[in-house]
Amino acid sequence: MMEWEDPTEASAPCDQEKGSEEAMFLQVYHRWVQPVYRYTLACLRNQADAEDVTSQTFLAVLKAGRPYLNSPKFQALLFRIARNKVIDLVRSQKRRAFVPLEEWILPENQTPEWTLEESLILRKAIGGLPEDDQELLRLRYIAGLEHQTIAELLGRSNAAVRKAIYRLIQRLKVEVGVQDAQ
């Protein structure tokens, strides 16, 4: 399975003013292209669609220019573009929703962190979550966004997002942990 990148490793866009604008954009691109792609792929399943949306997202950022990159809410803005483009595509394809998140938990792709049983339980548990909760997990664990960014993206408070994710994780942990205990 994919290694998850720590979003705190990269510098914020506003720290990059010293370089040229091109370098600044490329730095942002290199930092965020994989998270954006993984998020869109997780929503859409289709590789070509995810590539299209990722391309459109970065082209939109490029077009929006430096004020955008300098925004303290850049990460949220970036994912808002990506998310809107995903939604547009889903609507244009007359699909009802994003790909269910549990479909990305593949028992055959086991890692040292997850046993086969745990994966199956987690898959079932996530499959029982409403779409809003699945989106929180998608943004947090596939896109790798921080709580604050998710809050800005979804228009909620940091505390509300932090609490919601905490409760979700508690719930999943208990379900997986119960299985462990058995």
Next chain:
Amino acid sequence: MLNNDQDSFDKKMKTAFAVPPADEVFLGNLEKRLLSALGSSEAPAMHSRPKLALGWRLGLAFASLLLLFVLLAGPARVWANLRTWFLPGFGTANDPASILLVNEPVEVEKEGFILRLNEGFLAPERLILKVQLINPADMPAQMQLESPAPYLLNPDGARQELYHALFGQGSVYEGMEATLEFEPVESNRDQPLTLVIPKWMASDAPNVPSEMRLSFSFNRPADTLAIAPLEKSLPQPKSIDGVEMSIKAIYAMDDQSYLLVQFTTPHPEVEVTPLTITMMSLLDANGQGYPLFPEQCPQCAKGEYLIGLNGVPTNGTPLTLSVPYLHLAYMPQRSPWDETFKPSFQLDLDPSYAAGHVWPLELEENLGPYSVQVLEVKLHRKAGNSFVIDVLAQSKAPFSSLSFCAWEENVRGSCESLGSRSLMEPLNPEEPLVSRISMLRPFEGSLDVYFTGATGEYHPEWRFEIPFNRP
């Protein structure tokens, strides 16, 4: 302990989803495409030399402000307010108390080059600086501001980034000129500012100094700088086929006079171009001519032009403004990058098509009275999978040239280059107009074709009798 468990499970969750990373080939291609876009006018805001698209933004921003103003003030009051005060080089101001100026030119010298701030305007919604770089000994022919862009430095160290820049030469050309626009902040009104120009680019002068800094402050304008319109009785507007020209105001200051004219057309995206101004003439009763020149007027509304007049008599002698030529253009300020810009039609390019292949089409581009009928699309030439395509269309007067371009996201297309042009107007007006699209990169598949422009002209021979009674 609970927190540690939570953190541990949080980390574990990060490895739970088998979402693969993006393909390296895709990433490489996307990066190339972005780099290419960075070097083209498609990404104006990122580009080190702001060009046309920034003008679009400015226009849009101004239109939005005007609309907001209309909504807030009520349409009837708008013109009354806008016409109250006038500042040369800036335009009309509805509230002169809100405008601050750099009253005297300020300059700094570095390594033989002089950076001079000739004019500065600070309005609630815009901060404009007109600067000049002078090297009297050896002025390079081609100069440009280079990345990183100029910025303003506040006393507290805060930076204000450049919003828009315009380059050119003024009526008295001495060195390179630039008009820089910033988004103002409240503290600009009462604090000294420093304009920092990190870098100039000069094709012929490698020794242009870097990091030039110029300190200045905004002040209340002198009373003589803000004046009311001169004339109470203005000539009646004139119109042809729904295109109207009106003289909105006459201003005078020292030996300089100004006309504020406005053009309206039956379609909001069809505009009278500045070429019209350059073709006008101003004569007195003795046939003496006076030069006219378009003035910069960032505050002017869409369709408004501020025209400077030199040396006109002040004794009330009527002058005649002749308008022999009206140049109109439809230039949608959008590109295929804009989601709001819809293609006119799609074209399938099959490798088996030979030159002469015709795609029969019957569709209309709705521009109100200027609507354009696309009649036919023809494969003009083919080399391998590179194509030259002609779009044949019919348009009513006054348009005599039309432009279409083709676009596909992966190969891009003629919309971003010179690969799209209008052919000469046919001698026989019954013949269709032709726009030629060159797709020089090998391509097959489906293309989006956009209608990107039209130009035309009238020869109205209008004459306006203008009194010039100066106080």
